[in-house]
Each structure stands twice: as structure tokens, then as C-alpha cells.
Amino acid sequence: MPAEMSRHVPVRMCIVCRRRFPKVQLSRYTRSPQGDWIPDENRTQPGRGWYLCSSPGCRERFARGRANSRRNKGFSGAS
Numbered sequence: 365m366p367a368e369m370s371r372h373v374p375v376r377m378c379i380v381c382r383r384r385f386p387k388v389q390l391s392r393y394t395r396s397p398q399g400d401w402i403p404d405e406n407r408t409q410p411g412r413g414w415y416l417c418s419s420p421g422c423r424e425r426f427a428r429g430r431a432n433s434r435r436n437k438g439f440s441g442a443s
């Protein structure tokens with residue numbers, strides 16, 4: 365990794381509120397082929413990561429969206 369990259373703070377977007385946060389403040393999730401959300405606490409899961417901020421409102425909406433995700437084939441908690 366180039367030296368200048370080490371000074372850059374990685375930023376990711378919360379999938380619920382779509383605000384941007386330093387990656388370290390976010391919880392990472394991946395999705396199984398079945399569409400289940402998998403908490404990726406160690407950030408070691410392969411595939412695309414989805415990030416959720418620590419806001420209680422976002423976590424609640426994410427939990428609801430997760431419950432619907434199989435039927436809707438996508439995240440629906442933001443609406």
C-alpha cells in the first residue's frame with residue numbers, strides 16, 4: 365500500500381441513513397447467497413461488505429429491513 369494511503373481514513377456509507385462515517389465506526393455485514401445478512405465482526409468475510417452506523421434508529425431500521433430482505437430481494441429498511 366502506498367505511504368500516502370496510510371494517512372487516509374477509509375470512509376464508508378451507512379446503508380440506512382447513507383451518511384458517511386470512518387469505516388472503523390461502522391459494523392460490517394455481508395450477505396449469504398440466500399440473502400441473509402451476516403454480521404462480519406472480524407471483517408474477514410469475502411464478498412461485498414455493507415456498513416451500518418451506530419445510530420439506534422439505523423440499527424432498528426436495518427433489523428426491520430433484514431426481516432424483509434428475503435422477500436424483497438434487497439434492503440428495504442430505508443424507505
Ligand SMILES: [Zn+2]
Nearest residue numbers: 378381417422
Ligand atoms: Zn446510519
